[in-house]
Structure formats: C-alpha cells, structure tokens
Amino acid sequence: MTTIATTDVLTERGAELRAEGEVNERLGKLSEKSVEIMRQSGVMKLLAPPEYGGTRAHPAEFAEMVMKMASLDGSAGWVAGVVGVHPWELELMSPRLQEEIWGLDNETWVSSPYAPMGVATPVDGGYKFTGHWQFSTGTDHADWVILGAFLADRSGEKIMPPRFLHVVVPRSDYTIVDDSWDVVGLKGTGSKDVIINDVFVPEYRVVDQTDLFSGKVARDAGKTEPIHRLPFYSIFPQGLTAAVVGIAEGALQAHLDYQSSRVQINGFKSVEDPYTMYAVSEAAGEIRASRVSLLDNINRLYDTVAAGKEISMEQRAVGRRTQIQAAWRATAAIDTILARSGGNGLRMNNPIQRFWRDAHMGTAHAIHVPGPSYHAAVLTELGLEPPVNLAAAV
Structure with a gap:
C-alpha cells in the first residue's frame, strides 16, 4: 500500500539510506543525508493533515512505509515510526497551533516523549511548565516537541489522583542534552534528553490525555475521519x-x-x-x-x-x-x-x-x-x- 512517491524514492535511494546506518550510529543521530531521504520519501507526511501537505493516509500504508525504511536502517525507521505519528495527534489540536508549526514550513518535525516527566502548573492564560525528559527520538531534527506532564494545582502540587497532559513546546523553549544518548541499540535515533525550566505555555498548546485517549478531543475538533x-x-x-x-x-x-x-x-x-x-x-x-x-x-x-x-x-x-x-x-x-x-x-x-x-x-x-x-x-x-x-x- 506504499505511495508511488515513497516507493520510487526508496527504490532509487535505498542503498544510500542503508549505507547511512553505520554513519548514523557513529553520529548518535540521523545524518543530514538520512533526513534528506526521509523528507523526500514523504513518510513524515502520510498521517499529516492535507491542509499542510499531508495525505492523511491509511495507517496500514504508514506501517508498511516504516517497515521498509527500518529494513534499510533501523534508526531511520524508528524515527519515522515515532515522529511520523505525531501529526495525527496535532491535527486534533488547535488550528492556531498547527499554523504555528507548519504554516511557514510543512516539513517541520515534532518529537516527543509522552512520559509525564514534567509538571504543568496553571497560570493565567496557560501553564508554567518545568521538567526533564528522556528519549526524545529524532529531537536534533525537530523544531517542536510534545511532552507528557502531571497537572498541578495553582500552588504547584500535583493533582491526585493524577491527571496527565500533553504539552507542545517550540525549540526555543527547551534545551537538548547532547551527551545523553549512549545506548546499545537504535543509536542513530538521537533520542536525547530535553529540559524545560519555568516556561510559559499557552492553553491552546495543551491537551488533556484522558480526553485524547477517550476520543473526546477528536469529537470536539469535529474530526470524523x-x-x-x-x-x-x-x-x-x-x-x-x-x-x-x-x-x-x-x-x-x-x-x-x-x-x-x-x-x-x-x-x-x-x-x-x-x-x-x-x-x-x-x-x-x-x-x-x-x-x-x-x-x-x-x-x-x-x-x-x-x-x-x-x-x-x-x-x-x-x-x-x-x-x-x-x-x-x-x-x-x-x-x-x-x-x-x-x-x-x-x-x-x-x-x-x-x-x-x-x-x-x-x-x-x-x-x-x-x-x-x-x-x-x-x-x-x-x-x-x-x-x-x-x-x-x-
């Protein structure tokens, strides 16, 4: 079910991507050539909204694409499998946020992780956000990140039972820890730590995890696909x-x-x-x-x-x-x-x-x-x- 464009790219440049596997491992992140091939293939746009150059493809098509890429280089495939899913969630969030991310460049990547390693404290108009996250796959080539957080009350104490949020933050608001990815496998994914200290995040860049998982976010956004x-x-x-x-x-x-x-x-x-x-x-x-x-x-x-x-x-x-x-x-x-x-x-x-x-x-x-x-x-x-x-x- 792979698209013609991607099939052509990986047929023509598959040997190049395979050869970059050793380079990626040595770099501890994807090489510029690997990223170029991935962008050219269109894999990161398969689940993205059509308004921003995406195809909103069948998820089986996306899975087949990721498998093909991973068969050439595991790290490239893993980054595609993680970062390539994020447009699916972002399409459910605020149109204002989508425009911020993709309005000027619809090739922009958004990394993660979702693990709640930070705390979001409500303030007027949004949240004060602090935390330290591990495993931000592909972060060196991303300009935004989706991060998991515990919701706190206004005094900064975590709400119990816990409530979890997904918080979207631009590259200017977080620090990548360059020496934090020293592992036995998937070394080329560059899944480094990211740190945020007391950053203000407007409310429209935040989504409640329970509402997301229950489908409420999609329903409220009028997404019926x-x-x-x-x-x-x-x-x-x-x-x-x-x-x-x-x-x-x-x-x-x-x-x-x-x-x-x-x-x-x-x-x-x-x-x-x-x-x-x-x-x-x-x-x-x-x-x-x-x-x-x-x-x-x-x-x-x-x-x-x-x-x-x-x-x-x-x-x-x-x-x-x-x-x-x-x-x-x-x-x-x-x-x-x-x-x-x-x-x-x-x-x-x-x-x-x-x-x-x-x-x-x-x-x-x-x-x-x-x-x-x-x-x-x-x-x-x-x-x-x-x-x-x-x-x-x-």
Whole structure:
C-alpha cells in the first residue's frame, strides 16, 4: 500500500539510506543525508493533515512505509515510526497551533516523549511548565516537541489522583542534552534528553490525555475521519512495532546476503547445511507472520470505525497484544538468525549485529512491555472488565 512517491524514492535511494546506518550510529543521530531521504520519501507526511501537505493516509500504508525504511536502517525507521505519528495527534489540536508549526514550513518535525516527566502548573492564560525528559527520538531534527506532564494545582502540587497532559513546546523553549544518548541499540535515533525550566505555555498548546485517549478531543475538533476515530493506543504503537518488524526484515535480508556465499569452518557452504537453512527459514516465517498480523490488526480496527462502529475494549486490548507480540516474535526470529551467522556475523562492520541490537532496543520501549496488555486482553476475552491500571495500557 506504499505511495508511488515513497516507493520510487526508496527504490532509487535505498542503498544510500542503508549505507547511512553505520554513519548514523557513529553520529548518535540521523545524518543530514538520512533526513534528506526521509523528507523526500514523504513518510513524515502520510498521517499529516492535507491542509499542510499531508495525505492523511491509511495507517496500514504508514506501517508498511516504516517497515521498509527500518529494513534499510533501523534508526531511520524508528524515527519515522515515532515522529511520523505525531501529526495525527496535532491535527486534533488547535488550528492556531498547527499554523504555528507548519504554516511557514510543512516539513517541520515534532518529537516527543509522552512520559509525564514534567509538571504543568496553571497560570493565567496557560501553564508554567518545568521538567526533564528522556528519549526524545529524532529531537536534533525537530523544531517542536510534545511532552507528557502531571497537572498541578495553582500552588504547584500535583493533582491526585493524577491527571496527565500533553504539552507542545517550540525549540526555543527547551534545551537538548547532547551527551545523553549512549545506548546499545537504535543509536542513530538521537533520542536525547530535553529540559524545560519555568516556561510559559499557552492553553491552546495543551491537551488533556484522558480526553485524547477517550476520543473526546477528536469529537470536539469535529474530526470524523476513520483514522481520527481510532484509539490512541491503536495508532501510536503501530509505528514503533512496524519499525521493529522492519528491522527484523532488514536483519533477514542482511543474513541471506551474507549466507549466500559463506563457507563454514568445516568446508561446507552454508546453503548446503540443512540445519542452518531450516532454522533461518523458520525465522523468516516468523518475521512474515509478524508483518501480516500487524497489518491485519490495524486493517480490522480501521474497517470497524470506517463502518461507523465503535471499537470495543476487547478489540483494543487484543489489538495491543497483537502489536506487542509482533515485535517480540520478530525480535526472537533475529536471535535465531544471529545464532546461525557465525563469529563474523558479530563483527561491527556486519549490519546483522546492528539490526539485532536495534530490535532489542525497540522491544525495551514501554509500548512493548507485554505484561499489562496481555493481562488486559485475556480478561476481556473472559468477559471481564480490566482494572484501571491495565485498561490504561490499551
């Protein structure tokens, strides 16, 4: 389902993007060439509003795009999967905010994270905002950021039970901590820390997380398109999981390229080793199954809302389980592949090991923690309502 423009770009420049993988890792952020190719591909505009050059595409199309990009370079795919989803949320927010972000340059990127690592204290006309966030993916190439926050009362004390906000802030109001991204995988994503100290944020740049997750924000904005009737936890994790699956596809291709001419220490060609070929073929099937299940899941959810129906708690919970399982299944398949790559598969100039590290970093993301979502899914299948702490994960 990928667009013609993106297919053409990644066909023509895919080898360049693949070659930048090692460069991105060394830089600790995406190279300028990687960003250029990503912008040219249009991946960041797939879920953006048409008023600002977007296509408001089907989320399955977006997932396929992210998978393709991640199969070339895991970090580029991960940034696309994270940053590329943010226009979906921003289209639900104030038109004034959208104009500020995209009015002069509709290529502007907006990073995150959503974790509530800051505090927003109400003041006249908005909020006083302070915090320190980790994991701001792609932040070096973004001019705005969406940040999670605890809501405080006017005295600065956090409201209990907690209420969470998403707060949108321009680059001039936050500091990027340059030496804060030293990790084992997805090194090229540049997912650095950002810091804000007592910045004023006008009210129109803030949205209540509960209202966003419940669909109230979309309804209040008059957004009736199927994609805006999808729950937040159906659409946002999609990009991250697609990146992990794409990384697995990249690992598989790198392994096949390597094995095609590899001679093992016993003098036999790898392609003549039935045990290795069996294991790798089984891993390939698992990666394929991860792709199919992920796309089938989002297609089913999209078709439900497109038909004018509401997505049930069971559909949401089972959908989250499907996403998480796809990421873990694909990553386990890479483990199988790496174990059949021999010592040379672990050399730093062999991309197999980089895909392996990237995938494991991807499954470490909070969105891929299986416990709460799996628990919620099986409770709904038993006809039970999951408790609040589990329902919050779906």
